[in-house]
Amino acid sequence: MEIVVNGEQRTVVEGATILSLLRDLSLPETRVAVERNRSLVRKADFAGTGLSQDDRIEIVTFVGGG
Amino acid sequence: METPLSIAGKTFRSRLLVGTGKYPDYPTMVKALEESGAEIVTVAVRRVNLDRSRESLLDHIDPKRYTLLPNTAACFTADDAVRTCLLAREAGMSSMVKLEVIGDEKTLFPDTEGLLAAARTLVKEGFVVLPYTNDDPIMAKKLEDAGCAAVMPLAAPIGSGLGIRNPFNIRIIIESVKVPVIVDAGVGTASDAAVAMELGCDGVLMNTGIAGAKDPVLMAGAMREAISAGRKAFLAGRIPKKLYATASSPLDGTFF
Numbered sequence: 001m002e003i004v005v006n007g008e009q010r011t012v013v014e015g016a017t018i019l020s021l022l023r024d025l026s027l028p029e030t031r032v033a034v035e036r037n038r039s040l041v042r043k044a045d046f047a048g049t050g051l052s053q054d055d056r057i058e059i060v061t062f063v064g065g066g
Numbered sequence: 067m068e069t070p071l072s073i074a075g076k077t078f079r080s081r082l083l084v085g086t087g088k089y090p091d092y093p094t095m096v097k098a099l100e101e102s103g104a105e106i107v108t109v110a111v112r113r114v115n116l117d118r119s120r121e122s123l124l125d126h127i128d129p130k131r132y133t134l135l136p137n138t139a140a141c142f143t144a145d146d147a148v149r150t151c152l153l154a155r156e157a158g159m160s161s162m163v164k165l166e167v168i169g170d171e172k173t174l175f176p177d178t179e180g181l182l183a184a185a186r187t188l189v190k191e192g193f194v195v196l197p198y199t200n201d202d203p204i205m206a207k208k209l210e211d212a213g214c215a216a217v218m219p220l221a222a223p224i225g226s227g228l229g230i231r232n233p234f235n236i237r238i239i240i241e242s243v244k245v246p247v248i249v250d251a252g253v254g255t256a257s258d259a260a261v262a263m264e265l266g267c268d269g270v271l272m273n274t275g276i277a278g279a280k281d282p283v284l285m286a287g288a289m290r291e292a293i294s295a296g297r298k299a300f301l302a303g304r305i306p307k308k309l310y311a312t313a314s315s316p317l318d319g320t321f322f
Contacts, residue, residue: 006113033157040152065110066085066273
Protein backbone atom coordinates (compact mmCIF):
# COMPACT_ATOMS: atom_id res chain seq x y z
CA MET A 1 0.00 0.00 0.00
CA GLU A 2 0.95 3.58 -0.52
CA ILE A 3 1.68 5.96 2.33
CA VAL A 4 3.41 9.35 2.59
CA VAL A 5 6.45 9.57 4.86
CA ASN A 6 7.85 13.04 5.51
CA GLY A 7 6.16 14.26 2.35
CA GLU A 8 7.52 11.44 0.17
CA GLN A 9 5.41 8.69 -1.38
CA ARG A 10 6.41 5.24 -0.14
CA THR A 11 5.16 1.68 -0.62
CA VAL A 12 4.90 -0.57 2.41
CA VAL A 13 3.69 -4.15 2.76
CA GLU A 14 0.27 -5.04 4.16
CA GLY A 15 0.50 -5.39 7.93
CA ALA A 16 3.31 -2.85 8.23
CA THR A 17 3.51 -0.94 11.51
CA ILE A 18 5.28 2.22 12.63
CA LEU A 19 8.00 0.02 14.10
CA SER A 20 8.52 -1.97 10.89
CA LEU A 21 8.64 1.28 8.92
CA LEU A 22 11.34 2.69 11.20
CA ARG A 23 13.34 -0.53 10.85
CA ASP A 24 12.98 -0.44 7.03
CA LEU A 25 14.34 3.10 7.14
CA SER A 26 17.15 2.10 9.56
CA LEU A 27 16.02 4.80 11.97
CA PRO A 28 16.76 4.29 15.67
CA GLU A 29 13.45 4.38 17.57
CA THR A 30 15.08 6.09 20.52
CA ARG A 31 15.94 9.27 18.66
CA VAL A 32 12.78 9.96 16.71
CA ALA A 33 9.17 10.86 17.31
CA VAL A 34 6.31 9.95 15.02
CA GLU A 35 2.98 11.45 14.01
CA ARG A 36 0.36 9.50 12.10
CA ASN A 37 -2.18 11.72 10.38
CA ARG A 38 -1.24 14.64 12.65
CA SER A 39 -1.63 12.64 15.87
CA LEU A 40 1.32 11.71 18.06
CA VAL A 41 2.15 8.01 18.23
CA ARG A 42 3.74 7.14 21.57
CA LYS A 43 6.93 5.08 21.47
CA ALA A 44 5.20 2.31 23.38
CA ASP A 45 2.63 2.09 20.57
CA PHE A 46 5.08 1.89 17.63
CA ALA A 47 4.78 -1.89 17.37
CA GLY A 48 1.00 -1.94 17.76
CA THR A 49 0.18 0.89 15.35
CA GLY A 50 -0.62 -0.52 11.92
CA LEU A 51 -0.35 1.55 8.76
CA SER A 52 -3.26 2.14 6.40
CA GLN A 53 -3.47 3.21 2.77
CA ASP A 54 -2.80 6.97 2.36
CA ASP A 55 -1.53 7.42 5.91
CA ARG A 56 0.57 10.53 6.31
CA ILE A 57 3.50 9.81 8.60
CA GLU A 58 5.89 12.38 10.00
CA ILE A 59 9.14 11.18 11.52
CA VAL A 60 11.09 13.90 13.30
CA THR A 61 14.29 14.26 15.24
CA PHE A 62 16.41 16.99 16.79
CA VAL A 63 18.56 19.21 14.59
CA GLY A 64 20.65 22.27 15.35
CA GLY A 65 18.61 25.31 16.30
CA GLY A 66 18.41 28.33 18.55
CA MET B 67 27.26 33.73 47.03
CA GLU B 68 26.35 33.03 43.42
CA THR B 69 23.12 31.09 43.49
CA PRO B 70 22.32 28.62 40.73
CA LEU B 71 19.67 29.23 38.09
CA SER B 72 16.52 27.39 39.08
CA ILE B 73 13.86 26.51 36.52
CA ALA B 74 10.83 24.55 37.71
CA GLY B 75 12.83 23.02 40.55
CA LYS B 76 15.85 22.04 38.44
CA THR B 77 19.06 23.90 39.13
CA PHE B 78 21.82 24.88 36.73
CA ARG B 79 25.22 26.37 37.55
CA SER B 80 25.48 28.13 34.20
CA ARG B 81 23.24 31.08 33.40
CA LEU B 82 24.16 30.94 29.73
CA LEU B 83 21.88 28.91 27.45
CA VAL B 84 23.22 28.24 23.98
CA GLY B 85 21.72 27.25 20.65
CA THR B 86 23.07 24.56 18.36
CA GLY B 87 22.23 26.10 14.98
CA LYS B 88 24.33 27.81 12.30
CA TYR B 89 27.79 26.58 13.34
CA PRO B 90 30.24 26.10 10.46
CA ASP B 91 30.61 22.41 11.42
CA TYR B 92 29.92 19.99 14.27
CA PRO B 93 33.45 19.99 15.78
CA THR B 94 33.29 23.80 16.13
CA MET B 95 29.86 23.51 17.72
CA VAL B 96 31.06 20.90 20.20
CA LYS B 97 34.07 23.03 21.21
CA ALA B 98 31.95 26.19 21.46
CA LEU B 99 29.38 24.45 23.68
CA GLU B 100 32.18 23.23 25.95
CA GLU B 101 33.77 26.66 26.10
CA SER B 102 30.45 28.35 26.85
CA GLY B 103 29.97 26.26 29.97
CA ALA B 104 26.27 26.01 29.07
CA GLU B 105 24.24 23.17 30.56
CA ILE B 106 21.07 23.85 28.59
CA VAL B 107 21.29 23.76 24.80
CA THR B 108 18.43 24.45 22.42
CA VAL B 109 17.59 22.18 19.50
CA ALA B 110 15.01 22.33 16.72
CA VAL B 111 12.55 19.59 15.73
CA ARG B 112 12.58 18.69 12.06
CA ARG B 113 11.84 15.81 9.70
CA VAL B 114 14.53 13.14 9.78
CA ASN B 115 16.64 12.79 6.75
CA LEU B 116 15.31 9.57 5.24
CA ASP B 117 18.39 8.78 3.16
CA ARG B 118 20.66 9.24 6.22
CA SER B 119 23.08 11.28 4.09
CA ARG B 120 23.63 13.88 6.79
CA GLU B 121 25.12 13.36 10.23
CA SER B 122 22.78 13.56 13.17
CA LEU B 123 23.10 16.31 15.77
CA LEU B 124 22.68 13.68 18.46
CA ASP B 125 25.89 12.00 17.30
CA HIS B 126 27.65 15.09 18.63
CA ILE B 127 25.71 16.14 21.71
CA ASP B 128 25.54 13.88 24.71
CA PRO B 129 22.05 14.23 26.22
CA LYS B 130 23.47 13.02 29.54
CA ARG B 131 25.81 16.00 29.64
CA TYR B 132 23.47 18.67 28.29
CA THR B 133 19.82 19.35 29.00
CA LEU B 134 18.25 19.56 25.56
CA LEU B 135 15.71 22.34 25.20
CA PRO B 136 13.65 21.73 22.05
CA ASN B 137 12.26 24.85 20.41
CA THR B 138 9.23 25.45 18.23
CA ALA B 139 11.08 27.69 15.79
CA ALA B 140 9.27 28.36 12.52
CA CYS B 141 5.86 27.63 14.05
CA PHE B 142 3.42 30.33 13.03
CA THR B 143 0.39 28.89 14.82
CA ALA B 144 -0.28 27.73 18.36
CA ASP B 145 -1.42 24.38 16.94
CA ASP B 146 1.89 23.72 15.14
CA ALA B 147 3.82 24.75 18.25
CA VAL B 148 1.84 22.33 20.42
CA ARG B 149 2.34 19.50 17.89
CA THR B 150 6.06 20.22 17.84
CA CYS B 151 6.27 20.11 21.64
CA LEU B 152 4.39 16.80 21.83
CA LEU B 153 6.81 15.31 19.29
CA ALA B 154 9.83 16.79 21.08
CA ARG B 155 8.80 15.31 24.42
CA GLU B 156 8.39 11.91 22.79
CA ALA B 157 11.74 12.14 20.97
CA GLY B 158 13.61 13.30 24.05
CA MET B 159 13.14 12.61 27.69
CA SER B 160 12.31 16.01 29.07
CA SER B 161 9.13 18.03 29.08
CA MET B 162 10.94 21.38 29.06
CA VAL B 163 10.38 23.34 25.84
CA LYS B 164 11.28 26.71 24.40
CA LEU B 165 7.97 27.90 23.05
CA GLU B 166 7.99 30.18 20.01
CA VAL B 167 4.97 31.22 18.00
CA ILE B 168 6.26 33.49 15.27
CA GLY B 169 4.12 36.32 13.96
CA ASP B 170 6.11 37.59 11.01
CA GLU B 171 8.85 36.17 8.79
CA LYS B 172 10.80 39.38 8.39
CA THR B 173 11.12 40.34 12.05
CA LEU B 174 10.50 36.93 13.64
CA PHE B 175 8.70 38.82 16.38
CA PRO B 176 6.45 36.61 18.48
CA ASP B 177 2.72 36.35 17.90
CA THR B 178 1.91 36.80 21.57
CA GLU B 179 -1.76 35.92 21.13
CA GLY B 180 -0.84 32.51 19.72
CA LEU B 181 2.00 32.22 22.24
CA LEU B 182 -0.30 32.62 25.22
CA ALA B 183 -2.83 30.15 23.79
CA ALA B 184 -0.10 27.56 23.14
CA ALA B 185 1.43 28.15 26.59
CA ARG B 186 -1.91 27.48 28.30
CA THR B 187 -2.42 24.24 26.36
CA LEU B 188 1.13 23.03 27.02
CA VAL B 189 1.04 23.81 30.75
CA LYS B 190 -2.16 21.72 30.95
CA GLU B 191 -0.32 18.91 29.14
CA GLY B 192 2.38 18.98 31.82
CA PHE B 193 5.11 20.81 29.94
CA VAL B 194 7.70 23.10 31.50
CA VAL B 195 7.18 26.05 29.19
CA LEU B 196 9.86 28.68 28.52
CA PRO B 197 8.26 31.16 26.12
CA TYR B 198 10.17 33.42 23.74
CA THR B 199 8.24 36.66 24.01
CA ASN B 200 8.66 40.34 23.27
CA ASP B 201 9.88 42.88 25.80
CA ASP B 202 6.35 43.61 27.01
CA PRO B 203 5.91 43.42 30.79
CA ILE B 204 2.14 42.89 30.50
CA MET B 205 2.58 39.84 28.28
CA ALA B 206 5.36 38.54 30.54
CA LYS B 207 2.94 38.66 33.49
CA LYS B 208 0.22 36.91 31.48
CA LEU B 209 2.67 34.14 30.56
CA GLU B 210 3.66 33.74 34.20
CA ASP B 211 -0.01 33.62 35.21
CA ALA B 212 -0.54 30.95 32.54
CA GLY B 213 1.95 28.77 34.38
CA CYS B 214 5.14 29.27 32.36
CA ALA B 215 8.29 28.30 34.26
CA ALA B 216 10.24 31.33 33.00
CA VAL B 217 9.77 34.19 30.58
CA MET B 218 12.23 34.85 27.79
CA PRO B 219 11.91 38.37 26.40
CA LEU B 220 13.91 39.23 23.32
CA ALA B 221 16.75 41.74 23.53
CA ALA B 222 16.29 42.53 19.83
CA PRO B 223 15.15 40.56 16.74
CA ILE B 224 16.50 37.01 16.45
CA GLY B 225 19.96 36.97 14.88
CA SER B 226 20.15 40.79 14.71
CA GLY B 227 22.97 41.25 17.20
CA LEU B 228 21.51 44.63 18.18
CA GLY B 229 21.76 44.03 21.92
CA ILE B 230 19.18 45.08 24.49
CA ARG B 231 16.97 47.66 22.74
CA ASN B 232 14.76 48.35 25.70
CA PRO B 233 16.61 47.83 28.97
CA PHE B 234 13.89 49.70 30.89
CA ASN B 235 11.21 47.22 29.83
CA ILE B 236 13.50 44.32 30.72
CA ARG B 237 13.91 45.85 34.20
CA ILE B 238 10.16 46.25 34.56
CA ILE B 239 9.67 42.61 33.49
CA ILE B 240 12.19 41.50 36.14
CA GLU B 241 10.24 43.49 38.76
CA SER B 242 6.87 42.21 37.52
CA VAL B 243 7.35 38.45 37.51
CA LYS B 244 8.63 35.93 40.06
CA VAL B 245 9.72 33.30 37.53
CA PRO B 246 13.22 33.52 36.01
CA VAL B 247 13.70 36.11 33.26
CA ILE B 248 16.01 34.90 30.51
CA VAL B 249 16.89 37.29 27.71
CA ASP B 250 16.53 35.38 24.47
CA ALA B 251 17.60 36.63 21.05
CA GLY B 252 19.41 39.68 19.72
CA VAL B 253 22.59 39.47 21.79
CA GLY B 254 25.53 40.36 19.54
CA THR B 255 28.60 40.49 21.72
CA ALA B 256 29.87 40.02 25.25
CA SER B 257 28.87 43.47 26.53
CA ASP B 258 25.24 42.83 25.49
CA ALA B 259 25.21 39.68 27.62
CA ALA B 260 26.83 41.53 30.53
CA VAL B 261 24.21 44.31 30.31
CA ALA B 262 21.41 41.74 30.50
CA MET B 263 22.89 40.21 33.62
CA GLU B 264 23.63 43.61 35.19
CA LEU B 265 19.95 44.48 34.78
CA GLY B 266 19.17 41.46 36.95
CA CYS B 267 18.20 38.87 34.35
CA ASP B 268 18.48 35.28 35.52
CA GLY B 269 20.10 34.10 32.32
CA VAL B 270 20.72 34.73 28.63
CA LEU B 271 19.96 32.46 25.69
CA MET B 272 21.89 33.02 22.48
CA ASN B 273 22.80 31.24 19.28
CA THR B 274 23.87 33.49 16.38
CA GLY B 275 26.00 35.71 18.63
CA ILE B 276 28.29 32.73 19.18
CA ALA B 277 27.76 30.56 16.09
CA GLY B 278 28.02 33.51 13.70
CA ALA B 279 31.19 35.00 15.21
CA LYS B 280 34.41 34.68 13.19
CA ASP B 281 35.75 32.48 15.97
CA PRO B 282 32.74 30.86 17.65
CA VAL B 283 34.83 29.04 20.26
CA LEU B 284 36.55 32.25 21.40
CA MET B 285 33.21 34.09 21.46
CA ALA B 286 31.66 31.28 23.53
CA GLY B 287 34.32 31.84 26.18
CA ALA B 288 33.79 35.61 26.02
CA MET B 289 30.06 35.11 26.57
CA ARG B 290 30.66 32.79 29.53
CA GLU B 291 32.87 35.42 31.17
CA ALA B 292 30.44 38.23 30.34
CA ILE B 293 27.54 36.38 31.93
CA SER B 294 29.61 35.72 35.01
CA ALA B 295 30.89 39.32 35.22
CA GLY B 296 27.44 40.80 34.67
CA ARG B 297 25.91 38.56 37.31
CA LYS B 298 28.58 39.48 39.86
CA ALA B 299 28.15 43.20 39.10
CA PHE B 300 24.39 42.84 39.61
CA LEU B 301 24.86 41.08 42.94
CA ALA B 302 27.53 43.58 44.00
CA GLY B 303 25.17 46.51 43.41
CA ARG B 304 26.47 49.19 41.09
CA ILE B 305 27.03 52.80 42.13
CA PRO B 306 24.38 55.33 41.17
CA LYS B 307 25.00 57.35 38.03
CA LYS B 308 25.78 61.01 38.66
CA LEU B 309 26.32 63.96 36.35
CA TYR B 310 29.33 65.46 38.17
CA ALA B 311 32.57 64.10 39.57
CA THR B 312 33.19 62.83 43.07
CA ALA B 313 36.90 62.73 43.92
CA SER B 314 38.35 59.32 44.67
CA SER B 315 41.42 60.73 46.48
CA PRO B 316 41.24 62.64 49.82
CA LEU B 317 40.80 66.37 49.50
CA ASP B 318 42.60 67.08 52.81
CA GLY B 319 46.30 66.59 53.48
CA THR B 320 47.34 68.17 50.21
CA PHE B 321 50.79 69.93 50.33
CA PHE B 322 50.30 72.17 47.30
